[in-house]
Amino acid sequence: MVLKVNNLSKSFNGQNVFEDISFSAAAGEIVCIRGKSGEGKTTLLRCINNLEFPDRGSIEINSLYLYKEESGQVKHASKSELQSIHQEIGLVFQNFNLFPHMNVMENLIEAPVFLKKMSSDKAKERALELLEQLELEGKEHSYPYQLSGGQKQRVAIARACMLNPSILCFDEPTSALDESTRGQISKIIRKLSSQGMAIIIVTHDNAFVDEIAEKIITLSEGKVTIEKTRRP
Amino acid sequence: MESKVLEMLVPMTLEGLKSTIGVFAVTLATSLPLSILVAKMRMSRNKIVSSLTGIYIYIMRGTPLLLQLMFIFFGFVFVPYIGYAFSRTQAIFIAFILNYTAYFAEIFRGGINSIDIGQYEAAQVLGLSRARAFMKIILPQVIKNVLPSIGNEVIALVKDTSLVYILGASDILKAAKSVSNRYSAFSPYIFVGFVYLAITAVLTKALAKIENKYNYYR
Numbered sequence: 001m002v003l004k005v006n007n008l009s010k011s012f013n014g015q016n017v018f019e020d021i022s023f024s025a026a027a028g029e030i031v032c033i034r035g036k037s038g039e040g041k042t043t044l045l046r047c048i049n050n051l052e053f054p055d056r057g058s059i060e061i062n063s064l065y066l067y068k069e070e071s072g073q074v075k076h077a078s079k080s081e082l083q084s085i086h087q088e089i090g091l092v093f094q095n096f097n098l099f100p101h102m103n104v105m106e107n108l109i110e111a112p113v114f115l116k117k118m119s120s121d122k123a124k125e126r127a128l129e130l131l132e133q134l135e136l137e138g139k140e141h142s143y144p145y146q147l148s149g150g151q152k153q154r155v156a157i158a159r160a161c162m163l164n165p166s167i168l169c170f171d172e173p174t175s176a177l178d179e180s181t182r183g184q185i186s187k188i189i190r191k192l193s194s195q196g197m198a199i200i201i202v203t204h205d206n207a208f209v210d211e212i213a214e215k216i217i218t219l220s221e222g223k224v225t226i227e228k229t230r231r232p
Numbered sequence: 233m234e235s236k237v238l239e240m241l242v243p244m245t246l247e248g249l250k251s252t253i254g255v256f257a258v259t260l261a262t263s264l265p266l267s268i269l270v271a272k273m274r275m276s277r278n279k280i281v282s283s284l285t286g287i288y289i290y291i292m293r294g295t296p297l298l299l300q301l302m303f304i305f306f307g308f309v310f311v312p313y314i315g316y317a318f319s320r321t322q323a324i325f326i327a328f329i330l331n332y333t334a335y336f337a338e339i340f341r342g343g344i345n346s347i348d349i350g351q352y353e354a355a356q357v358l359g360l361s362r363a364r365a366f367m368k369i370i371l372p373q374v375i376k377n378v379l380p381s382i383g384n385e386v387i388a389l390v391k392d393t394s395l396v397y398i399l400g401a402s403d404i405l406k407a408a409k410s411v412s413n414r415y416s417a418f419s420p421y422i423f424v425g426f427v428y429l430a431i432t433a434v435l436t437k438a439l440a441k442i443e444n445k446y447n448y449y450r
Contacts, residue, residue, distance in 0.1 A: 086359030097354035101372045111358035145450040
C-alpha cells in the first residue's frame with residue numbers, strides 16, 4: 001500500500017470534522033472520497049498533503065510516516081523526512097494555484113530544481129515530456145492567465161507529476177470543467193493510474209465517481225460509512 | 233530672473249541637488265529591503281516581536297519626520313544609557329531610513345496579506361522551503377501589488393528631503409532660500425519648484441516603466 005490512513009481524527013475549535021477514519025490506497029488504484037459539503041473531505045485531503053495537522057491517528061506514505069501517533073501524541077515527520085514525503089505525493093488544487101508570475105515551464109521546474117536538485121536542463125526536458133503527454137505542447141511559455149480552465153488544470157497536474165510522485169491527489173477535479181474537458185481529465189487520471197500512480201480524488205460529483213472510482217470512500221457525519229472496491 | 237540671481241542660484245542648487253539625491257538614494261536603497269524584513273517581523277507569530285515592531289511603526293508614522301530629525305540630532309544624546317551624539321549626516325540618514333522603513337513596511341505588510349493563501353499552500357505541497365517560497369513565489373507578486381503605493385512614497389520622499397534644512401544641511405530648497413534672502417527675490421523659489429517638478433517627472437516615468445515591466449502577467 002502506498003497510502004495508509006489509520007484512525008485519523010480532526011476537529012476545529014472542539015467540533016469534530018471526522019473521527020477515526022482508516023483507509024488505504026494501493027499503487028495504481030483510483031480512490032474517490034465523496035460526501036456532502038462540510039463532511040470533511042477536503043480537510044482529509046489537506047491532512048494527507050501536510051496542510052492540516054490531525055488531532056489523532058497516523059498517515060503513512062510509501063513507508064514514510066507523515067504523522068504517527070505515539071503514546072497519545074501525534075508526531076509530525078522531521079524536516080528531512082518531509083522532503084522525501086513531498087516527492088512521494090502531489091496535489092492538484094480545486095483552483096489549481098498556479099504561480100501567476102511564472103510561465104508554464106517555470107511553474108513546472110521550480111520544485112524539481114529546488115527539491116531534487118535536478119539540473120534546469122533536465123527538468124525542462126522532463127517538463128516538455130509531460131506537457132506533450134497532457135496535450136499542452138507549445139504552451140511552455142504561456143502564463144496561467146493565458147490558459148483556459150482545463151489547460152490550467154493540466155498544467156497543475158504536470159506540475160504535481162514533475163517529482164514523479166507515488167500518489168496524486170485531486171480536490172474537486174470536475175467542479176470547474178465542461179463536459180468535454182471532464183472526459184479529458186478522466187482519461188488523464190486513468191493513464192496516470194495505469195502508470196502505477198495511486199490517485200486520491202475528493203469530489204461530490206457522483207457521476208464522476210461512478211465513472212472512474214475503483215474504491216469509494218463515503219464520508220458521512222465525520223465517519224467512513226461505505227467503502228467498496230470495484231473496477232469501473 | 234536677473235543674471236546675478238541665476239549666477240548664484242545655479243551652482244548652489246547643483247550643490248543642494250547632490251545632498252537631495254544623496255538622502256533620497258540612500259534612504260530608498262536601505263529602507264526598501266529593510267521594510268520587507270520589518271513587515272515580516274510585524275506579521276510574526278511571536279507576540280513580542282510583532283508588538284515591538286508595531287510600536288516602532290506607530291511612533292514613526294505618528295510623529296512628524298521633522299520632529300524625528302530633531303530628536304535624533306539634538307535629543308538622542310540625552311537618552312539615558314544609549315545616548316549618542318550623531319553627526320548631522322548620520323542623523324539625517326537614520327531619521328529618513330527609520331521613517332521610510334516604517335511606511336514601506338506597512339505597504340509591504342498589506343501586499344503580503346493580499347496574496348492568496350493558495351499560493352503558500354501550493355509552494356508547501358511542492359516541498360519548497362518557507363524562505364524559497366517567500367523569495368520566489370510570494371515576494372514577486374507582492375512587489376507588483378505594492379508598486380503604485382511605493383511610487384507615492386518615493387515621490388513624497390523627494391519632497392521630504394527638503395526637511396534637512398532644520399539641521400542646517402544644504403539642499404535645493406535651502407539654496408533657493410539663501411539666494412532669495414540675498415537678493416530679496418521670490419524667483420529662486422519658483423526655480424527650485426521646477427527642479428522638484430523635473431525630478432518628480434523623471435521618477436514618475438521610471439516608476440511607470442517598472443510597473444509596466446510587471447504587467448507581463450495578471
